[in-house]
Amino acid sequence: MSGRDRILGRVRRALADVADDGTPYERVVDRGYLRQHGERTAGQTVDLLAENLADYRALVHRCAEGELPHLLARLLAERGSRRVLVPPGLPPHWLTAAALPLVHDRAASTPRELDEVDSVVTGCAVAVAETGTLVLDGSPDQGRRRITLVPDHHICVVRVPGQVVSSVPQALERLAPARPLTWISGPSATSDIELDRVEGVHGPRTLEVVLVSGG
């Protein structure tokens, strides 16, 4: 008998004496919990996002659409970045002001090559205000998962208020499960030394978030 048959057989025998009241899945769980915590205007939701991002040590910047290229150029210059990695579908005008060689992610790019770039700039799929979370879904302006992982400096651009939701339940509604998803809340951190949070282990140690309005 295969492992599959044995396990399924054991499950069925274990449950043999449990009555099934026939309640369908949809009615089993009371979804009476909140869809979001507190009432806020769109502007207040964006403020909460900024606050919670900063609380987990992300560096938050805000600008209007037209100012984005100059802001990005300044952030990269302040960081001293010489090589900037970009996903295939990053809006080309975002980096026009930064006079830097762009490294385009290719299927053949090895992790080692990615390790040699200084920064990566991406968009995002959705941002969650209550938790200070950015979600990437591998869309063309975000690229493959590895490009926001290996470089030590990640700049993520969020269009506000359009890409911002209040809560985790609202974020899940917007996301497509079949896509590879990465939820990012602040820079890489660990609580492994005396249960104290220390920022900066394997992922990017510096996370900068640009909230762009008018997008």
Added chain:
Amino acid sequence: MSGGTFVGMPAFPEAAHAAVGDRTLRANLRHATHTIRDKRAKAVAELADWAELREAGKRIKDHTLRHLDRYLVQLEESVVRAGGTVHWAVDADEANRIVADLVKATGEREVVKVKSMATQEIGLNEALEAEGIHAYETDLAELIVQLGEDRPSHILVPAIHRNRGEIRDIFREKMGSWGRPAPEGLTDVPAELAEAARLHLREKFLRAKVGVSGANFMVAETGTLVVVESEGNGRMCLTLPETLISVVGIEKVVPAWRDLEVFLQTLPRSSTAERMNPYTSMWTGTTDQDGPSAFHLVLLDNGRTDTLADEVGRQALRCIRCSACLNVCPVYERAGGHAYGSVYPGPIGAILSPQLRGTRSEIDASLPYASSLCGACYEVCPVAIDIPEVLVHLRERVVQGGEVTRRGVKVTLKPAKGHAAERAAMRAAGLAFARPGVLRLGQRLASRTRRLHPRTLPGPGRAWSATRDLPKVPAEPFRDWWQRTHGTATEGDGE
């Protein structure tokens, strides 16, 4: 059952006795558990609907367990449709063999690992080593444990028993023999220690061809797996290698995508006391040119279906491994994780290990007693596992024996030997309470001989009374006092 049991482990009382004598260990544990306790309470208080989320989590899990066969089959279909391969492992040996064969088929001799309770439970690293395959732990705490040739002592923070000074010493002494040595002049500043781990492991991540993980959740409807982590080592292992092998307990399945909205709110706040952990990865099968091109899911039973067969004990399978119960437990705080003799320490371990492994060994038979039944664990549990209820149930099982399921077969357990005196005492008490005349006689006799009572118990009771004062027997039994002072008017004829 192979794997998971720490061979030759003494029963909990002996192991705990040694641990409470270790002052460094007690100080480390006290500091860490108290810090996280307060933070957790604050993180939970931020959500006004915590009670509703907790209830929803419990119901989702109970419903899934009730229909586990159906959801596992659905999960398998979804994962296969998304390009993954599903394997089923009845026990630890089978799971280890499946993983070793998959690694060998790639031609690789090393794997990078994300922290995973399931692979700890089955002793995967040791099994791979026996096949000539090196498994590198990449979670900081797991790395500390692996380099220190130590055992994990906490679900979330396996090296919680180590303070920063000890961690620095381990890194200085051991990193060199596993790969890149610790930087010169490494101090015990946590940020420096984290940096040392980053440098040491980066080389391994960049060259890794095979990653091994567990998962926090598996969604039957979509085939999506979820790993919740902090450091980014999880993302490294899940996305850089060409082959990904995930070993996951069958109880980790949830029916629908939407169910994640409950657990992604309750898990981070319960475990690290954060609104959200730094990184959560979700993947569904394989994605063209993004991440591993081969994905294998190994579904693990290893005692879970036996646990499912126990109508009181099965609630332990709701556990989402947050470790909040460890952090509030007065017994865990003093005894430490090693005394539990299992990769699952603390209150949840005390009910999970004896069910997954059976109560035949001394340590497993003693675990249901590793608790004062104060109930703090139940209060903080985000899926409302009534740990005290299961503990009492398992104590009864140990003392009285009875029918249990082991490896899918119903067997009758004999009462444990060590509890003969307890059973005799309980039988005598039952007899006396059922016959008031006998009870009265006994009480009067006890009162009249009270001057002769020893201060400690003789024989097998000595250990119990070594740390406790025996209750003083009153000069007059309550019933006699009542009879004398209120007697005739209210009590009628007495009995």
